[in-house]
Structures are given as C-alpha cells and as structure tokens.
Amino acid sequence: MSTPSTTSAPSILVAEDNRVMSDVMRFNLQNAGYQVTVARNGTEAWELLQSTKFDVLVTDYQMPGLTGEEVCTALRIHYPDWHLPVIFLSARGLELNVDRMKSELGIETLLHKPFSPRELVEAVAKCLEKSAQLV
Amino acid sequence: MQLRSSHQPLSRRLLSHYLMFGLVSIITLSLAWFWLGHSVLGGHPERALIHRIHEVRSLIVADLADNRGVGTQALVGLLGSEVWVAYAGVIDTDGTYVAHSKPTRVGKISETRFDLDAQHTVIERHVVWQDGSSRREYWVPLVSGTTAHGCLQVGVVDDLHATHWHRMADWLPYAILAPILTLGIGGLVLQSTARTNAAIEGQLCAVSAGDSPNDFQLQPLTEPSPAAQGWNRLVERALGQKSTSTLDAKLSQSLGSLLDKRFERILSSLPDGVAMTDKEGHITYANRALGVLLQQSPDTSHLRGRPIQELFSPGADLHRGAGQETRPIVFEVPLGATLADGVLRVSRSPVMGDEHSSAMQHVWTVRDITQQKLADEMRTQFVYSATHELRTPLANIKAYAETLAVNELTDPEQQKSFLNTIYAEATRLARFVEELLNVSQMEAGSLSLHRTEVDLERLLTEIGDKVRPQMVQKQITFDVLLPPKLPKIQVDKDKFVAALVNLLGNAAKYTPDNGCVTFKVTLAAKELQISVEDTGIGISSDEVPKLCTKFFRSADDRVRDLPGSGLGLAFTQEVARLHGGKLAVHSELNKGSQFTITMPIA
Numbered sequence: 001m002s003t004p005s006t007t008s009a010p011s012i013l014v015a016e017d018n019r020v021m022s023d024v025m026r027f028n029l030q031n032a033g034y035q036v037t038v039a040r041n042g043t044e045a046w047e048l049l050q051s052t053k054f055d056v057l058v059t060d061y062q063m064p065g066l067t068g069e070e071v072c073t074a075l076r077i078h079y080p081d082w083h084l085p086v087i088f089l090s091a092r093g094l095e096l097n098v099d100r101m102k103s104e105l106g107i108e109t110l111l112h113k114p115f116s117p118r119e120l121v122e123a124v125a126k127c128l129e130k131s132a133q134l135v
Numbered sequence: 136m137q138l139r140s141s142h143q144p145l146s147r148r149l150l151s152h153y154l155m156f157g158l159v160s161i162i163t164l165s166l167a168w169f170w171l172g173h174s175v176l177g178g179h180p181e182r183a184l185i186h187r188i189h190e191v192r193s194l195i196v197a198d199l200a201d202n203r204g205v206g207t208q209a210l211v212g213l214l215g216s217e218v219w220v221a222y223a224g225v226i227d228t229d230g231t232y233v234a235h236s237k238p239t240r241v242g243k244i245s246e247t248r249f250d251l252d253a254q255h256t257v258i259e260r261h262v263v264w265q266d267g268s269s270r271r272e273y274w275v276p277l278v279s280g281t282t283a284h285g286c287l288q289v290g291v292v293d294d295l296h297a298t299h300w301h302r303m304a305d306w307l308p309y310a311i312l313a314p315i316l317t318l319g320i321g322g323l324v325l326q327s328t329a330r331t332n333a334a335i336e337g338q339l340c341a342v343s344a345g346d347s348p349n350d351f352q353l354q355p356l357t358e359p360s361p362a363a364q365g366w367n368r369l370v371e372r373a374l375g376q377k378s379t380s381t382l383d384a385k386l387s388q389s390l391g392s393l394l395d396k397r398f399e400r401i402l403s404s405l406p407d408g409v410a411m412t413d414k415e416g417h418i419t420y421a422n423r424a425l426g427v428l429l430q431q432s433p434d435t436s437h438l439r440g441r442p443i444q445e446l447f448s449p450g451a452d453l454h455r456g457a458g459q460e461t462r463p464i465v466f467e468v469p470l471g472a473t474l475a476d477g478v479l480r481v482s483r484s485p486v487m488g489d490e491h492s493s494a495m496q497h498v499w500t501v502r503d504i505t506q507q508k509l510a511d512e513m514r515t516q517f518v519y520s521a522t523h524e525l526r527t528p529l530a531n532i533k534a535y536a537e538t539l540a541v542n543e544l545t546d547p548e549q550q551k552s553f554l555n556t557i558y559a560e561a562t563r564l565a566r567f568v569e570e571l572l573n574v575s576q577m578e579a580g581s582l583s584l585h586r587t588e589v590d591l592e593r594l595l596t597e598i599g600d601k602v603r604p605q606m607v608q609k610q611i612t613f614d615v616l617l618p619p620k621l622p623k624i625q626v627d628k629d630k631f632v633a634a635l636v637n638l639l640g641n642a643a644k645y646t647p648d649n650g651c652v653t654f655k656v657t658l659a660a661k662e663l664q665i666s667v668e669d670t671g672i673g674i675s676s677d678e679v680p681k682l683c684t685k686f687f688r689s690a691d692d693r694v695r696d697l698p699g700s701g702l703g704l705a706f707t708q709e710v711a712r713l714h715g716g717k718l719a720v721h722s723e724l725n726k727g728s729q730f731t732i733t734m735p736i737a
Contacts, residue, residue, distance in 0.1 A: 018527060020556055024534040031542060062523070064697075091526040114530035117538050 010128050011035040011052070015045035015059040015071065016089070025058065028117040029124065042066025046074055054084065056127050058120065061090040072105040083134065085127035087120070089113060148328055156321025160314035167310025171303060184219060184291065185257060185273070192275050192287050195225060195234075200279040208234040208241070214289065221270060221292050225277065227285040245288070247272075262290075331356060331363045408479075408501030411486070412443050419496075428479060428501055443499060467504070474512060475677070477505045513686035517701055520688065524567050524699075528560040535560070573633075574685060574702045577709050584627040584713050591663075592621040594628065595656060598635045605643040606652060616655040624663070624736050626714060634710040637703040638667040638730045644697055645728075646671035658736075663716075666731040674722040682720055683708040707732075 012034045016022040019040075026036045037052070039045035043065035049057070057075075059068040066074070072086055086106065091113040101107045108130070109123045143151075191214045198206045207225055214223040215236025224235035226245045235241050247262060258274040271291045277284040334356050341352070353370040356363040402409050408425030410418050421435035429446055438446070463484040470477035479501050486496040535557045544550045576582040599615045606613035642652045650670045657664045672693050674682060681687050686701040688694060707730075708718040716734025 018531070020531045020560065021527075021534065023556075024531065024538055024553075028534075028538055028542075091523045091530065113526045114533040117534050118541060 009033050009035045010055040011037065012056045012058060012124060013037050013039060013045060013048055013052075013054040015039040015042060015057070015063065015068065017041050017060060017063045021060075024117060025120060028121055029058075032121045032124070034124065042068065042071050045071050049075060049084075050078075055131065056085050056087065056124050058087045058089065058124070061088060069101070069105065072101075072107065076105060083131070085131060087111060087123050087127065089115070145329065145332055149325060152321060152325050152328060156317055156324070160317040160321075163317060164310070164314040167306075167313070171307070171310065187217070188214075188257065188273055188275055188287070188289055192277060195287060196277050196279045196284065199277060199284045200282070204233055204284075208238070210234075211236055211287075212238075219292050221290040223287070223289045225285060225287055228283055233285070247288075331358045331360050331366075334358075335362070335366055408499075410438075410443065410446075410499040410501070412497045412499065414496060416442050416444065416497075418443055418446075425501055428503055474505070474508050477503065478508045480504045509681075510686075513684065513688075513701065516688055517686035520699055520701060521567075521571070525564070528564040528567075531560040532557050532564070569633075570702055570706065573630075573706050577685070577706065582630075582709060582713065584630065586625040586627055588623050588625055589628050589631075590621075591624050591656075592617065594632065595621070595635075595654075595665075598632055598639065599654060601632075601636055602639040602643060605640065609643065609646070609648045609650070611643060611646055611649070612651040614651070614653045614655075616653065618656060618658050621656070621658065622736060627710075630710045631714070634707040634732070635665065635667075637707045638732075641703060641730075642667050642669035642671060642728075644699075645669070645694065661735055662733060663736050664731060664733050666729055668727065668729040670727040673724040673726050673728055674720070675724045676722075679720055679722055683718065704730075 012029055014022055014025050014029070014036060016025065016038065017040060022038045022040075026038055029036045037048060037054070039048055042059075042063045045057075045059060045063075046066055048054075049071070057071075059071055061068040068088060068090075075082070075084060075086075083106065085108045088101065088107050088110045090110065098110055101110070108127050111119060111123065191210055195207050195210050198204060198210060204225075211223050211225055211234040214220055220236070222236045224232050224240065224245070227233050230245050232240050232243055232245060256275070260272055260274065261269055262272050263269045273289045273291065275287040275289070277286055338353055353373060355367040355370050402420075402422045403424075405422060405424055408428045409420075409422045410425055411420040413419050418438050418441055421438040423433040423435060425446075426433045426435040426438065463482060465480065465482040468479045468481055470479065481499060481501050483497050483499050486498055535553050539550065539553050539557075544553070573582060595615070595617060599613075603613060605611075639652070639654060646652055646669045652670075653666075653668045655666050655668065657666075672691065674689060675691070678689055683704045685705040687705075688699060688701040704718075711718045711732045711734060714734045716732055719731045719733065720728065721731075722728035
C-alpha cells in the first residue's frame with residue numbers, strides 16, 4: 001500500500017456512479033487543492049481502498065456493485081485501525097438511520113442530494129482537520 | 136257447502152242460517168193455517184160425499200155390466216171404509232143384497248126398498264129404525280144403458296161436519312210440529328257452526344284471564360273444520376317453541392326462518408368471505424367466497440364443524456385476541472412467502488346481541504387484499520424511485536450552477552461544458568416531470584391523442600438517432616431494420632416517439648455492455664409491427680404479466696440498481712392502446728426480451 005507523501009496534497013477517493021456528479025465533485029475538490037481519485041462503483045472503490053491510502057472517502061449510498069454502506073462495512077472490518085473519515089452522499093431521506101451509521105460505520109458527515117459543492121469541500125476540510133488533531 | 140261456507144265470515148253464516156230457518160218455519164206455519172182455514176171455511180162435506188158416491192156407483196155399474204158383479208163386494212167394502220160412511224150396500228132388482236160393507240148381510244133381503252127410476256140420480260132419505268135411532272141414507276140407482284141392476288144404498292154417519300173436523304185435527308200436530316222441528320234443526324245447525332269459534336274463544340278467554348303472560352295451556356280441537364285445523368297448527372307451533380318462551384322470541388324465530396333464506400342468498404353473493412364460529416371456534420357457517428378465497432371449491436359444506444384456525448396456513452396468529460373475545464380484531468394473513476402469493480385481511484367481530492354470555496360466537500370476514508398490498512408496495516417503490524429520479528438531476532444542476540457561480544472559470548470550454556451539463560440535466564428532469572404528467576393523466580383517464588400525419592420513415596430514423604448515444608455508451612450493437620418503403624400515418628407524434636424511446640431506452644438500460652439491440656419494423660396489409668429485441672437481463676415469467684402495471688419494478692437486483700419510475704411500460708402500453716394497437720412482451724430471464732407494438736394503419 002503506497003502512502004501519499006506528507007508534503008503532497010491530501011488525497012480523496014470519490015465513489016460515485018453518476019459521471020456528471022463525480023465530474024463536478026472532482027472539479028471542486030481539485031479546485032480546493034486536493035488530489036482526487038474517482039471510482040465508478042462500490043466494487044472499484046473497495047479495490048482502490050485496498051491498494052491506496054486515502055485521507056478521506058466521499059461515497060454515494062446507492063451504487064451498482066457494492067453500496068456505500070457495504071464499502072464502509074468492509075473497510076471497518078478489514079482495516080479496524082484505519083480511521084478513514086467517510087463523507088456519505090445520499091439521495092435518500094429519512095429512511096437512512098443516520099445515528100446508527102455514524103456510530104457503527106464511523107461516518108463523519110451525511111450530505112443529502114442535492115448538496116452544495118462548497119458544503120462538500122468544507123466537510124472534507126473538517127475531516128482532514130480532525131484527522132490531523134488525532135495524529 | 137262446507138268449502139263455500141268456510142269462505143264466509145262467521146257472522147254472515149250465522150245470520151243466513153238464522154234467516155233461512157226462521158223463514159222456513161214461518162212459511163210452514165202459514166201454509167198449514169192457510170190450508171186449515173181454507174178447508175174449514177170452504178168445506179161442503181155433503182157435496183163431496185155425493186161426488187164420491189157417484190164415483191163408486193159408476194165403478195159398480197161397470198162391474199155389474201161387464202163382470203157380472205165379481206168386484207162389486209170389494210167396491211162396496213171400499214166405500215164402507217170411508218170415515219163418514221156407516222154402511223153401504225148394493226140391492227138388486229129383487230130387493231136382495233148382492234154386496235154389503237157388512238158381508239153377513241149379503242144375500243139377505245133389504246128391509247127398505249126403493250124402486251128407483253133410471254132418471255133418478257140420488258135420493259136422500261131419513262130412515263128411522265125400530266129401536267128409535269135414525270140414520271140418513273143416500274139411494275142411487277144402478278143403471279147401465281137401459282138395464283137396471285138395482286140400487287146402491289149408503290148410510291151416512293150422523294155428523295158429517297164433526298167428521299171433517301176430526302180429520303183436520305189429525306193434521307194439526309203436523310202443522311204445529313213442522314215449524315218447531317225446523318226451528319229446532321236450525322238451532323242445532325247454528326250451534327254446530329259456532330262450536331269451533333266458541334271453543335277457540337273459550338281458550339283465548341282463559342289465556343287472557345291467566346296470571347302469567349308466558350304460561351298458558353292451549354288445547355288442539357277435534358272438529359274437522361278448516362278453522363279448527365288452523366288453530367291446531369297454531370297450537371302445535373306454539374307448543375313446539377316452548378324453549379323460546381317470550382312472544383318476541385317466537386315472532387323473531389318465525390320471521391327468522393323466512394329471512395334465513397334471504398340472508399343466505401345475500402351472504403353467498405358477497406365477494407368477501409364470511410364465516411360464523413361457535414363458542415369453541417368451530418365453523419358453523421361459511422359462505423361461497425370464503426371457500427374460493429382459501430383456494431378450495433365454492434362448496435363450503437365440508438368447512439362446517441372444523442376449527443377456524445385450520446383454514447389459514449400454520450402460523451397465522453389467530454390467538455391475538457385471546458382473552459379479549461368481546462373486542463373486534465383485524466389481522467393480515469399471508470398465503471405464501473411473497474406478497475404475490477396472496478394476503479388476506481381477516482377481521483373477527485363478536486356476534487351482536489351476544490354480549491352477556493362469557494364465551495362468544497364470532498363472525499369472521501375475510502377479504503383478499505393482495506392487489507391492494509401490491510399497489511401499496513408499488514406506490515412506495517415509486518415514491519422511492521421518483522425521489523431518486525428527481526434528486527439526481529436536481530443535485531447535478533445545483534452543483535454545476537453553484538460551481539459556475541462561485542468559481543471564476545477561466546476556461547471558456549469548461550464553462551460551456553458545465554452549462555451543457557446543466558442543460559442536459561434540466562432536460563432529464565423535464566422528461567421525468569412529463570412522464571409523471573402522462574401517468575397522472577393515465578390515472579385520471581384523460582390521456583388523449585392529437586393525431587397528425589407523420590412520415591413514418593423519418594420518425595423512426597429520428598427515434599433511432601435519439602437513443603443511439605445510450606447504445607454507443609455501452610458498446611451495444613444497435614440494428615435498425617426498416618422496410619424499404621414506409622407510409623405516412625396518423626399518430627400522436629410526441630406520445631408515439633415517447634413510447635418507442637421508452638422501449639429502446641429500456642433495452643439499452645437493461646442490456647449489459649457489448650450486447651445487442653434490434654429495432655425492427657415490419658409492414659403487413661393494414662398493420663404496423665414495431666419490435667424492440669435485446670440480449671438483456673430478461674424478465675422472469677412470473678413478472679411478465681405485471682410488467683405494464685403502473686409503478687411496477689422487477690424484484691431483480693440488476694433492475695433495482697438502476698433508476699426507474701416503473702411508469703415507462705405502462706405509458707407505452709397505454710399509447711399503443713390509444714392508437715388501437717397492443718403491446719406484447721416475450722422474455723426469457725438472462726437471455727433477453729422482445730417488446731412488440733402492433734397497431735393498425737388507416
């Protein structure tokens with residue numbers, strides 16, 4: 001597993017099946033100075049997570065292959081010591097049990113679609129700050 | 136007589152009998168007195184006597200002339216037996232009795248003698264005997280032609296009138312007795328006519344005089360009259376229903392038996408299953424619908440007596456209301472593992488009017504709510520899908536618009552691509568809203584066509600071009616097979632295009648990368664056939680019939696993963712129908728599907 005250098009920009013994995021949405025997220029995050037990798041679906045995201053050390057995971061809930069929730073579960077099971085902050089995106093509303101997801105899956109933030117790209121950038125920044133404090 | 140009189144009311148029968156017998160006795164009495172009076176007032180005994188003597192004389196003359204007097208003695212005897220005749224005799228020309236009412240005197244010489252000429256008719260003379268007694272005698276000559284045979288001597292009793300009265304007195308008892316007898320018979324008839332009613336009246340009076348309203352004795356009657364027979368039936372019924380002693384209960388029971396058949400008919404016509412259970416939960420009644428609902432025959436006779444729990448699949452929780460038997464309960468019973476196997480809603484209510492008993496009878500109603508459940512599920516699914524379908528383009532539009540607004544974009548190419556994205560997403564949103572609108576019109580039944588003449592070839596090519604980008608994106612081989620010459624047809628262009636784009640869009644959506652989609656149009660004499668065939672994931676055979684139901688989406692995970700409203704095929708089918716055509720589906724799971732629209736061309 002390659003470790004991004006401390007000097008380089010924080011690297012962010014965006015798992016989103018909708019190309020249009022992932023494009024705009026990539027643009028905004030890159031604009032904010034982050035290094036962005038996009039996964040087209042959950043399976044691809046899980047493969048990337050196994051090979052690369054990211055600083056933040058931004059994942060959609062509903063995706064072909066593994067869902068965002070399944071990716072998180074796998075991550076927590078296989079890498080219990082890796083406290084990767086996760087930002088969840090969902091087009092769903094109240095039916096998601098936010099509290100349970102936060103406690104069990106260590107999800108930092110849940111953003112409801114439609115969300116503002118600035119919110120996403122701010123959420124990512126906040127996650128990175130928290131990780132920095134922990135270290 | 137009996138039958139006719141039974142139709143008359145009793146009062147009229149009594150009156151008519153009364154009048155009839157009264158009249159008969161009055162007439163009899165009047166006739167008797169009239170005859171008596173007539174006889175007394177207008178009676179002339181001498182004249183009648185002489186008339187009678189003449190009668191007998193002519194008979195004797197004829198006998199003497201023709202039979203030499205063989206029957207004369209008998210004729211004289213006959214005359215002598217008359218009440219007013221003391222004696223009679225025939226004396227020949229020699230003065231000898233040839234016949235006499237006292238036979239001892241025959242052959243003797245008559246003491247008195249009259250020589251009567253033929254011209255004499257009758258002579259009355261008074262004879263005085265030696266002992267001083269006198270008697271009136273009539274003497275009549277017996278002459279036939281010129282021959283004189285002698286004469287007839289008739290001695291008459293003293294008082295002719297008294298004899299007459301005496302005869303009348305003989306008849307008097309009859310004249311008085313006949314009306315009395317008539318009245319007597321009349322009385323008996325009247326009494327027998329009223330006997331039945333009197334007996335009934337007596338019993339009713341006893342009932343009204345009794346202390347307890349419920350306890351009384353009714354006796355059957357022995358008379359053969361229809362009224363008595365009717366009474367006996369009433370009594371029989373009243374005695375037979377001793378167990379339900381109040382009059383109310385009796386009434387409701389007899390009414391009930393009449394209504395039972397009607398309710399039975401109503402219950403068996405209901406679409407909902409209805410059952411009654413007794414205190415132990417055993418079925419006492421089940422209607423036809425219940426039999427059908429439980430996938431048995433409409434014949435429910437074999438259900439009777441079975442515990443109601445047996446009717447539903449094991450695990451159906453029928454004891455939910457245990458201990459609360461007076462409360463109605465409602466629960467749902469699944470008939471199988473999935474919703475499509477069927478769901479029954481069972482409600483149990485206590486039978487009204489049974490509140491006081493500790494163990495209650497219940498009435499159960501069972502309704503098939505499978506369709507309702509499926510519709511509910513589809514609606515839920517639709518809300519979920521619709522939310523996703525609306526949110527995704529909206530989220531994109533918002534993200535791109537904000538990005539454009541917040542960031543100073545220096546690259547005009549990028550700016551343009553962002554704007555194009557916003558445009559495309561807005562279009563997608565608009566299309567979905569359009570779809571929703573079509574569905575709401577379908578729901579309201581107001582989806583209508585605005586037909587215009589279109590060039591079919593151009594239209595189909597346009598449609599092909601519209602969906603080609605989707606095919607290209609997934610590297611799907613897209614074949615469009617059109618006949619060389621296509622006519623112009625009258626269709627609602629927008630809806631026709633939308634329907635076909637739906638089919639082709641589905642084919643692209645549910646066909647994996649590198650698959651194959653064929654868009655084929657064939658033309659028969661008066662029929663247009665448009666088919667869309669793919670090598671996609673296919674549809675399981677049990678889902679094919681539901682495919683065109685609004686909001687239906689397959690349970691297949693590969694379908695669930697993709698966004699969709701569940702409205703496209705419903706819309707396409709409706710459009711085909713409105714154009715006078717139909718949509719047919721052939722599909723095999725994991726092999727592919729074929730959707731064919733067949734429609735007439737005018």
